[in-house]
Amino acid sequence: MSTPALATALPADAVKIVTDPSTEPFWRAARERRLVAPSCADCGRFRLPPSPFCPHCQSAAVDWTELSGRATVYTFTVVRGFPGLPDITLVPAVVDLPDAPGARLVTNVIDVDPADVSIGTPLTVDFHPVSGGWLLPVFRVTGPRKTRPRRSGSCERRGRGRPAR
Amino acid sequence: MARDTGVRDVAIAGIGATPYYKRGETAGQSITRLAGEAILAACADAGVSVTDVDGLAFYSLARAGYGEQMEAGELVETLGMRELKFSAALTGGGGGSAGAIGLARAAIVAGDASVVVTVMALQQQTRLGTVVATKAVTPVSSFVQPSGLAGPGHLMSLLTRRHMYQYGTTRDAFAEIAISTRRNALSRPKARYREPLTREQYFAARMIADPLCLYDFCLETEGAVAIVTTSIERARDLRQPPVPVVAAAHGGTREWGRAFSWFGMPDDETFASSGNKPIADRLYARAGITAKDIDVALIYDHFTPMVLMQLEDYGFCEKGEGGPFVLSGAIRYTPERKPGSIAVNTHGGQLSEAYVIGATHIMEGVEQLRGTAVNQVAGAELALVTGGPSAIPNSGLILGRDR
Numbered sequence: 001m002s003t004p005a006l007a008t009a010l011p012a013d014a015v016k017i018v019t020d021p022s023t024e025p026f027w028r029a030a031r032e033r034r035l036v037a038p039s040c041a042d043c044g045r046f047r048l049p050p051s052p053f054c055p056h057c058q059s060a061a062v063d064w065t066e067l068s069g070r071a072t073v074y075t076f077t078v079v080r081g082f083p084g085l086p087d088i089t090l091v092p093a094v095v096d097l098p099d100a101p102g103a104r105l106v107t108n109v110i111d112v113d114p115a116d117v118s119i120g121t122p123l124t125v126d127f128h129p130v131s132g133g134w135l136l137p138v139f140r141v142t143g144p145r146k147t148r149p150r151r152s153g154s155c156e157r158r159g160r161g162r163p164a165r
Numbered sequence: 166m167a168r169d170t171g172v173r174d175v176a177i178a179g180i181g182a183t184p185y186y187k188r189g190e191t192a193g194q195s196i197t198r199l200a201g202e203a204i205l206a207a208c209a210d211a212g213v214s215v216t217d218v219d220g221l222a223f224y225s226l227a228r229a230g231y232g233e234q235m236e237a238g239e240l241v242e243t244l245g246m247r248e249l250k251f252s253a254a255l256t257g258g259g260g261g262s263a264g265a266i267g268l269a270r271a272a273i274v275a276g277d278a279s280v281v282v283t284v285m286a287l288q289q290q291t292r293l294g295t296v297v298a299t300k301a302v303t304p305v306s307s308f309v310q311p312s313g314l315a316g317p318g319h320l321m322s323l324l325t326r327r328h329m330y331q332y333g334t335t336r337d338a339f340a341e342i343a344i345s346t347r348r349n350a351l352s353r354p355k356a357r358y359r360e361p362l363t364r365e366q367y368f369a370a371r372m373i374a375d376p377l378c379l380y381d382f383c384l385e386t387e388g389a390v391a392i393v394t395t396s397i398e399r400a401r402d403l404r405q406p407p408v409p410v411v412a413a414a415h416g417g418t419r420e421w422g423r424a425f426s427w428f429g430m431p432d433d434e435t436f437a438s439s440g441n442k443p444i445a446d447r448l449y450a451r452a453g454i455t456a457k458d459i460d461v462a463l464i465y466d467h468f469t470p471m472v473l474m475q476l477e478d479y480g481f482c483e484k485g486e487g488g489p490f491v492l493s494g495a496i497r498y499t500p501e502r503k504p505g506s507i508a509v510n511t512h513g514g515q516l517s518e519a520y521v522i523g524a525t526h527i528m529e530g531v532e533q534l535r536g537t538a539v540n541q542v543a544g545a546e547l548a549l550v551t552g553g554p555s556a557i558p559n560s561g562l563i564l565g566r567d568r
Binding site for chain 2: 009010015016017018019020022023027048049055074075076077078079080082083088090092093094102104105106107108114119130136
């Protein structure tokens with residue numbers, strides 16, 4: 001039988017990001033392969049996506065904290081196909097960040113058989129190239145894994161998607 | 166019979182629609198043509214001249230679907246309305262559909278306008294199913310778009326999986342919603358799908374965003390629907406029996422906020438919900454009734470699990486019990502209302518009749534209360550119409566019979 005398709009991230013040129021003053025520190029850190037999250041400099045609570053005001057105390061002052069890169073799957077879906085990329089397999093996920101309580105990321109679990117992902121699966125951050133020279137935080141299942149045997153050569157997918165046409 | 170204590174100061178006097186088309190079929194028509202056809206039909210139904218329309222109460226920012234726009238000035242000039250005295254739109258998207266009738270009421274009660282039209286025209290020039298992937302990226306959407314969540318169903322599949330995890334909900338429940346809605350469409354002349362849907366077909370369908378398959382998604386149709394609202398006194402002098410607005414509400418709490426445009430809902434119960442509970446509470450308080458008093462529920466059905474979560478939020482069953490509730494057969498249409506059950510989307514909804522961003526649900530509510538619905542609930546006195554689930558505002562509307 002065919003080996004299950006491993007989930008990947010969208011190819012670099014299919015993903016554009018734009019920044020504003022609130023969000024730019026997040027992306028600048030990601031470009032240095034660091035995962036950071038903003039917390040309120042007054043009340044200390046984390047929030048994502050980065051935004052101009054703390055929703056708890058309305059302060060505009062922000063601290064940026066470097067995170068461990070650990071996460072857990074809060075919920076996820078399995079998507080086969082994307083406009084222009086009919087054969088791609090994606091596992092878009094909402095993840096909790098244990099060292100930024102209250103903040104979540106919408107991201108991808110990559111290099112995994114979708115059948116091996118469930119709510120609560122522990123993850124570790126990685127960084128995937130997107131257009132404009134930016135890097136996108138994505139996540140891999142934290143090893144050791146009890147996955148089924150992988151197709152040889154499939155682990156070198158990291159950041160190597162096919163171009164979108 | 167329920168004696169509500171709702172406002173009943175305005176009423177829906179007319180409804181009208183174009184035929185419903187499949188995606189791409191209206192390419193040769195303009196948005197103004199589609200919207201105008203629906204408005205003229207609604208005015209004819211009400212027995213008012215379009216020249217007397219002096220208010221426009223839109224939702225979804227007066228967008229015609231997700232890319233195109235309805236223009237008040239163009240409608241006024243093209244249709245020959247004499248003078249526009251009120252023109253406003255609820256913000257957000259489909260969440261405001263039912264609430265737009267509340268906006269019309271606001272204009273009438275304030276004395277700003279007297280004959281107010283709500284209209285939605287939909288052409289899928291921007292294809293809805295992939296709208297998230299194709300919209301221009303913004304600093305905020307840069308945190309969602311890269312994940313490949315291409316359309317609304319992809320976003321809502323994430324809420325659905327949490328509901329299944331937290332409450333043990335199964336795909337059988339979603340199948341029942343798709344199948345029971347299809348049953349209601351079979352007898353509808355205008356419905357896009359008029360063949361029965363079987364469990365086998367449902368479970369054999371392709372997965373689009375697991376756990377959501379093809380039949381969990383609403384249709385990608387085109388067409389327009391318009392609704393004429395006026396004061397209850399004036400409505401009594403018009404052609405149709407007035408259908409009073411018993412209560413209308415829109416909005417939502419901070420916890421829901423952007424909802425699945427971001428997924429910031431902090432607690433599990435809110436996350437795996439439709440975000441409509443605050444609307445439901447406000448609506449029932451204003452009407453002085455509970456879910457038990459509703460005779461027919463027109464529930465915004467863009468995706469089957471969101472029907473289930475709205476049934477919970479609107480109090481037809483307990484939170485988390487939506488799965489067993491629908492699997493008991495409680496939402497199936499029968500001409501006589503049975504205790505403990507509620508006929509849902511008697512018109513075939515957006516899953517099987519046509520998707521016009523919530524507007525067909527308002528129309529069906531009106532027909533049920535006039536007593537002229539194809540799948541009439543005998544003696545229906547109160548109908549619930551919902552908008553959303555979507556980012557704030559969500560909305561709800563309770564319509565009644567004049568007395």
